[in-house]
Amino acid sequence: MRNMEETKYHDxxxxxxxxxxxxxxxxxxxxxxxxxxxxxxxxxLTGIAASxxxxxxxxxxxxIPGWGAIILAIIFxxxxxxxxxxxxxxxxxxxxxxxxxxxTYSELFRAVAAAGIPQIWLLxxxxxxxxxxxxxxxxxxGYEPLSGGQNIFWMITFLISxxxxxxxxVIQCLGVAEAHRFSGWKGFFTVLLPLxxxxxxxxxxxxxxxxxxxxxxx
Numbered sequence: 368m369r370n371m372e373e374t375k376y377h378d379x380x381x382x383x384x385x386x387x388x389x390x391x392x393x394x395x396x397x398x399x400x401x402x403x404x405x406x407x408x409x410x411x412l413t414g415i416a417a418s419x420x421x422x423x424x425x426x427x428x429x430x431i432p433g434w435g436a437i438i439l440a441i442i443f444x445x446x447x448x449x450x451x452x453x454x455x456x457x458x459x460x461x462x463x464x465x466x467x468x469x470x471t472y473s474e475l476f477r478a479v480a481a482a483g484i485p486q487i488w489l490l491x492x493x494x495x496x497x498x499x500x501x502x503x504x505x506x507x508x509g510y511e512p513l514s515g516g517q518n519i520f521w522m523i524t525f526l527i528s529x530x531x532x533x534x535x536x537v538i539q540c541l542g543v544a545e546a547h548r549f550s551g552w553k554g555f556f557t558v559l560l561p562l563x564x565x566x567x568x569x570x571x572x573x574x575x576x577x578x579x580x581x582x583x584x585x
Contacts, residue, residue: 386484386538391551394542397481398474406480407449412490413483414448415440419493420486420528422504436497452479459543462557468547478546482539485531496524 382401386393397406418440456476463470470478497504500520536558544554 382481383484383487386481387534390482390538390541391545394478394481394545398477398546401477406477409480409483409487410448410452411445412448412487413480414446414451415444416483416486416490416493417451418444418447419497420489422497437494448483452476452483455479458561459546459557462560463543463547463549463553466547466549466553466557468549468553468557470543470546470548474546475543478542479539482535482542485535485538489528489531492524492527496520 380389380393380396382393382397419436422436422440453476456472456479459479460468460470460472460475463475540554540558541551542554543557544551547554547557
């Protein structure tokens, strides 16, 4: 009876569609049932999507043409995705233990991979945006102003990316919570705390650099 219930439960799930509304259930499904190849594919695609998204950073469009950016993202994106997922899993494992989490490194790694699915959904949008409207994708504040149609296109794509990014953060928190088998609020703080510490570290480094610069001027 147990095996029949598990088979029915798993057959009803599609991670790419169900992750949006059932993140904890899908994370557990990915942790327990999906193959290693599936996990690596998720991480590779997430890395490509993140790399493409970063291509619109200030100054990038001046040196990398559209097709060149896509090729670089395909080549280096998976590597960056693996490094990022490995690091994030370790941090979430360590922070989660402070909240009495019981997840293993493998479970956290798989949870991070599952949380990348929303970002993978952005891949077609990013490809289309970059190829059809590179002037808006690579547009920088202070450069040549966009036309009315270009402004609308930029605003729509930016809004979609922002909504997916915010909900992806929620999914990440719930995924970490599921991997550690604790509440969603603990998952939220497990994900948020490293971000806060990182920001504080950057601020501290910035203050130290300013202080050293001021000291050297005397």
